[in-house]
Amino acid sequence: MADPYSILGVSKGADEKAIKSAYRKLAKELHPDRNQDNPKAAERFAEVTHAYDLLSDPQKRGQYDRGEIDENGQPRSPFGAGFGGGSPFSAGGQRPGQGGFEFGGGIDLGDIFDGLFGGGAGARPGGPRPQPGPPPKGANIAYEHLVAFTDAAKLEPQRITLRDGKTVEFKLPAGAVSGQQIRIPGKGAAGPGGNGDAMVTLKIGKHPFYERDGDNIRLELPISLKEAIKGAKVKVPTIDGAVMLSVPAGAQSGTTMRIKGRGFAKKGGERGDQLVTLHIRLPSDMAALATLAEALPDEPGIRSDLGV
Incomplete structure (x- = not known):
């Protein structure tokens, strides 16, 4: 295995916070639940977790920095070979992809994975995979509909012709205004999870008087x-x-x-x-109006409220 500092992308002088932050970022990218079709990502995930296992333990990190143990946590041989060695990807006797990931050293990854993938047990190594969501519905289809002024006032039922040529009736909401949207469920495009909806934008017409x-x-x-x-x-x-x-x-x-x-x-x-x-x-009849006007009294103060 490569140098654990290089694997996590941190310097040898990095503090605990920097190491943890680097691991969280890589774990989020490489977690098996997000890379089910990429076995190399699973191997890389095991590698960065093993590196974090070593560097997050102050005692192990000190031994590694002093050259007392190698990248796998094994005592260094005076002849340069580890005793028992072991694969960096099989700590605990398992290979990646066989029953999940287990790492030695007693490290608690709960604080790392809590909240990283939504918090639950399904987000942790070896936990159950999250269940897939329901299949998506088809797209919504937008329509515009002109409503007669009097129909809008009295909430008269409306009919609209859909893209497929069919007509559907819908009700107007009280106080309907131009620009308001009405949803007609199931009248949109088809999809694996069912039809989308028709989204009808209302336009209230003008009236002559x-x-x-x-x-x-x-x-x-x-x-x-x-x-x-x-x-x-x-x-x-x-x-x-x-x-x-x-x-x-x-x-x-x-x-x-x-x-x-x-x-x-x-x-x-x-x-x-x-x-x-x-x-x-x-x-x-201007003549009749003139006769009437002559009979009416003058009103000199009619515009006094205007100051004139």
Whole structure:
């Protein structure tokens, strides 16, 4: 066997910490559980462990440094040959690959291997090999799906066509938003451990006159000047159908009214509201409007809040 310092890649003056660190690194690379198809790695593993066995024992290391024992831990003969010699790879009477690795000297490798390969007994020399994991599933397949604004609000069931031409139905989550991903299990690519999943990225469509505001829906509602002055019951569209809204007399443009429960579905089963903002639209008959304007009083302080 070669010089144990050379085997571990450390200098003769290396301290215990450096020797242990060098051994941990090599043991991690060469451990039989990670090199089942490489017998040379197993031999090398035995060699570095034997070297660590010698150098980690202060008494043995001192004897070796003084030339009293050789690389195999055997007393040196005055004629340069060891007594009994023995293979550096068969301490304890075993060869690598035959029933695991056993090393003389009573060295405790527990502190070396604990945590090196996950901690358990399967990580130590001669221990049971870790069981192989389950076969991998197939890859996930990504899709994009456009959801109609009203469908998203009411959580209408959706259908998507998969890569293989088949269609599948899925449910929308409460509060669904653009960019959110839905997982459809088992609808991805095939694999030895089963199919992967379909990963559907949602895109919520726009609406001609509704606008989303969190869980609420906003609507700008035009009303006539007469409706604003006298008050009226007006028909208002919602995603669930038209409803009647009472506009109070003297309503101002920009006034926002609330219709409960006509917004987006929330987590827990409730729904947001529809927020209706009134916008007064002047009549198109300019002559009638001019006559009305003459009858109305001036309001000189109408912009006083603006400081003008």
